[in-house]
Amino acid sequence: MSQPLMPKATAVWLIENTSLTFEQVGAFCGYHPLEVQAIADGEVAIGIVGRSPITAGELTAEEIKRCEKDPAARLRIATLNVPRAAARTKGPRYTPVAKRQDKPDGIAWLVRNHPELSDAQISRLLGTTKNTIAAVRDRTHWNTQQIRARHPVDLGLCTYTELNREVEAARAKLPPDEIPAPLPDPDHDREHDALRQD
Incomplete structure (x- = not known):
C-alpha cells in the first residue's frame, strides 16, 4: 500500500x-x-x-x-487525479545557460571513460554537437586548457539511466573481446581515499 x-x-x-x-x-x-x-x-x-x-x-x-x-478497518489512501509529467519529447535537449560551459567537461569524461560511445550517442546524451565532441577529443577546443573531465551526471547534463542505456547499447554492438574495461576515475579515488582517512 x-x-x-x-x-x-x-x-x-x-x-x-x-x-x-x-x-x-x-x-x-x-x-x-x-x-x-x-x-x-x-x-x-x-x-x-x-x-x-x-x-x-x-x-x-x-x-x-x-x-x-470500525477499529478493525484500515484507511485507504485516496487516488489522486493529478496528471503525470509528460515524457521528454524527441528533439534537441535544452540545457540551462548556467550549465552550458560544463558540456566540454562532460564530453571529456565520456571520451576518456567510455570510448565505446559514438559521437552521435554523446551528442544525444549531452545535447551537444559532433564538432564540439571532435574538438574536445582532438584537444583543439578553444578552451582546452580549462577542460577538466567531470562526470556528466554530477554536472546535471544527463541521468544515470540515460547514460547506462547508451553505454549498454554501445557495448551490445561490440564483439565480446573488444568490450573495454572501465577506467579508474582518479577524482573518485581521491575522494574515496579522503573519506577513508576521516
Whole structure:
C-alpha cells in the first residue's frame, strides 16, 4: 500500500485530530503501533507540526469517519487525479545557460571513460554537437586548457539511466573481446581515499 508523503507529520495530525487506533494510524503511515504510541506520548516526533492528509488529498473525511466507527478497518489512501509529467519529447535537449560551459567537461569524461560511445550517442546524451565532441577529443577546443573531465551526471547534463542505456547499447554492438574495461576515475579515488582517512 502506498504511504502518505510525510508519514510522521501525518501520524501526528491523525493522533491529534481523530479517534483512530494506534494500529490504524500505524498501518496507514507505515509505523509499528508502539511507534505511534510513542508519538502520542510525546517521546517521538517532538516539534513536528501535524500535516493534514485531508488537505493534502491523501484521505477523505468520510474515510476517516468510516475507520473511526470500525477499529478493525484500515484507511485507504485516496487516488489522486493529478496528471503525470509528460515524457521528454524527441528533439534537441535544452540545457540551462548556467550549465552550458560544463558540456566540454562532460564530453571529456565520456571520451576518456567510455570510448565505446559514438559521437552521435554523446551528442544525444549531452545535447551537444559532433564538432564540439571532435574538438574536445582532438584537444583543439578553444578552451582546452580549462577542460577538466567531470562526470556528466554530477554536472546535471544527463541521468544515470540515460547514460547506462547508451553505454549498454554501445557495448551490445561490440564483439565480446573488444568490450573495454572501465577506467579508474582518479577524482573518485581521491575522494574515496579522503573519506577513508576521516
